[in-house]
Amino acid sequence: MYAFDYRRPSSLAEAAALLRQDPEAKLLAGGHTLIPTLKQRLARPSVLLDIGHLAELRGLREENGGLAIGAAVRHGEVAASDLVRRTIPALAALASHIGDPAVRNRGTMGGSIANADPAADWPAAVVGCGAILRTDRREIAADDFFRGLFETALEEGEILREVWFPRPERAAYAKFPNPASRYAIVGVFVAKFADRVRVAVTGAAPAVFRATEMEEALTRDFRPEAIAGIRVPEDGLNSDLHASAEYRSHLVTVMARRAVEQARAS
Amino acid sequence: MPQVRMVVNGREVAGEVEGRTLLVEFLRERLGLTGTHVGCDTSQCGCCLVLVDGVSVKSCTTLALQCEGANVTTIEGLASDGELHPVQRAFHEHHGLQCGFCTPGMVISAVDLLSRNPDPTEAEVRSWLEGNFCRCTGYHNIVKAVLAAAAELRQQKAA
Known part of the structure; x- marks a missing residue:
């Protein structure tokens, strides 16, 4: 790692002010993506602003029939939360399959979302639920948040504060994990609301996306058979040593069917 | 250089560290607690696990300064009075x-x-x-x- 300073701001406002002062500053929450990145010398921040402990980012509460989860809540805390298991159990299940236990003890939901790794699990839940992302400046709809490979709608110095998830009637996440990293080769989050179904796909493309043809079919008929014949075109899907675009396209349908089965059983 | 303070295996410790000093480096190189191993150094193998405030954490992927004020238990801290855990x-x-x-x-x-x-x-x-x-x-x-x-x-x- 290149040398950097470390600071622990005592509030979100202080963190935002420090970010404004220094364009080379970076936020640190759980550090489970950032520290490995620094070890590879792929980034050279002047200072890390540790916001992982801030109470403003650590809340987890019921709100407006849904769940508001603070950005610095750790994956393991979501997985173990009785409140999450009772209200949106699919979120707890998703969090319980990220990395391994020690990763889940440190890595944060907000860190994963703000980083927007194309293979991360959380973006599928955010888009699948149609969540609202609350920053220190504004609210952003899930459909407007993820812009591309590691790219989000967050502006320079903007800090993700919490995410509000509406509560679906039924939801589930099915993932075909990379056997080493547990990142999603393909992951599909299906959420059934009273009037519509949302289907979000991670791992398959440069950014999470909605499978709208599946959404329409499932809104009419919420059974796995309804989407068995629907294939997401392989054009534009990721192709790497783990899976070709053609295989990923196949996996999207398989994972979506499994997610619907799980959601129906939930 | 900044100071870090924490409780390691029931003992209060402090030391000057760099921002980039990893928890595992602080434990092994400053405190001489070499029971915690560095295997892969890429957050995958789990050889470097220690308990931080009661939960297992990869000490190769945690900065020493992130543990300011924390309670850390390493493998050396599990046995008590000569009795293995x-x-x-x-x-x-x-x-x-x-x-x-x-x-x-x-x-x-x-x-x-x-x-x-x-x-x-x-x-x-x-x-x-x-x-x-x-x-x-x-x-x-x-x-x-x-x-x-x-x-x-x-x-x-x-x-």
């Missing part, structure tokens, strides 16, 4: 190690599991240990040891 004893009795390199991380991970789930199934133990790599044993005796330690800890608690 029940998990350590079970690894010994069930031959849950060969070369021993991964063992500190395995033991710390098992202690974290049993603090949450005192009566895990074999499948739960195997699933929990997916972040701990052992290149010698094939895991069977490690899993046996964790299950045996769980039984002993439950018995101790009931007694």
